[in-house]
Amino acid sequence: MAHDTIVILTGAGISAESGLGTFRDEGGLWAQHRIEDVATPEGFSRDPDLVHNFYNARRVQAAQATPNAAHDALARLERDHPGEVLIVTQNVDSLHEKAGSRNVLHMHGLLAGALCHTCDHRWTAPDNMAKSDPCPGCGAPATRPDVVWFGEIPYGMDQIYAALSKADLFVAIGTSGEVYPAAAFGQEARQAGAHTVELNLAPSSRVSDFAETHFGPATRIVPDWVARERAR
Ligand code: APR
Numbered sequence: 001m002a003h004d005t006i007v008i009l010t011g012a013g014i015s016a017e018s019g020l021g022t023f024r025d026e027g028g029l030w031a032q033h034r035i036e037d038v039a040t041p042e043g044f045s046r047d048p049d050l051v052h053n054f055y056n057a058r059r060v061q062a063a064q065a066t067p068n069a070a071h072d073a074l075a076r077l078e079r080d081h082p083g084e085v086l087i088v089t090q091n092v093d094s095l096h097e098k099a100g101s102r103n104v105l106h107m108h109g110l111l112a113g114a115l116c117h118t119c120d121h122r123w124t125a126p127d128n129m130a131k132s133d134p135c136p137g138c139g140a141p142a143t144r145p146d147v148v149w150f151g152e153i154p155y156g157m158d159q160i161y162a163a164l165s166k167a168d169l170f171v172a173i174g175t176s177g178e179v180y181p182a183a184a185f186g187q188e189a190r191q192a193g194a195h196t197v198e199l200n201l202a203p204s205s206r207v208s209d210f211a212e213t214h215f216g217p218a219t220r221i222v223p224d225w226v227a228r229e230r231a232r
Contacts, residue, residue, distance in 0.1 A: 004084050004168065007194075009173070009186075010096070012174060018068045020062060033054060040150050040151055048131035052129050056128050059112065059129075062092070067095045073223040078101055079100075088185070092111045106156075107156055116144075118135060129145065171197040171198075177204035183205065186206055
């Protein structure tokens with residue numbers, strides 16, 4: 001039976017084969033940088049230049065990255081199910097959009113976004129951003145990346161929980177299940193009656209929430225899964 005409300009959660013693993021680093025794999029971003037220095041409001045207050053350098057480098061790298069077969073397969077799935085697929089991504093790259101996905105919710109924000117620390121004005125981030133850049137809205141030298149740091153509230157939570165409550169299919173792709181609230185979405189969807197699928201390189205910390213699992217590189221297992229879903 002085809003599914004008509006599909007929520008797909010993606011994490012860094014779906015972008016790994018596009019050359020963008022994950023966080024918790026061997027040698028990942030959190031092995032190279034301290035979370036408290038580059039991914040917290042306190043770290044930004046302490047050393048805004050260090051934080052901007054971290055995100056500026058990732059922004060330039062992400063802008064040069066291209067979507068892979070997994071992103072492309074999800075865009076195909078959305079074209080097959082117009083208005084019925086929501087991608088909730090923890091990723092701050094724009095590879096889902098580059099692949100053609102339209103209904104994408106960036107719960108951790110976007111590298112391509114700039115935010116004013118003073119007035120909450122948002123605009124498109126230049127490649128190299130600095131805190132001293134004046135906000136186009138209020139002029140304050142309070143520019144930060146529009147990404148959600150640890151201790152901050154993710155974007156779109158009301159929309160996400162509303163979608164989970166009516167999903168009949170929930171798929172988690174390329175996420176370790178280590179960061180909340182996203183790590184609990186599988187359980188939420190399952191309790192609401194959805195069929196739950198984990199597509200990952202290896203079992204995540206929340207693998208027991210999933211009725212169906214497939215392990216391997218996303219560029220293989222995601223197109224395979226989408227092909228089976230399309231054939232339903
Ligand atoms: N194909 C499929 N899965 C992969 C691949 C691949 N090629 N490479 C890695 N993975 C899987 C890993 O097995 C791991 O389970 O992707 C997952 C990556 O986990 P994390 O690095 O923890 O990334 P993520 O789950 O997205 O982190 C969540 O933590 O630090 C915060 O804000 C950050 O959004 C991020 C959040």
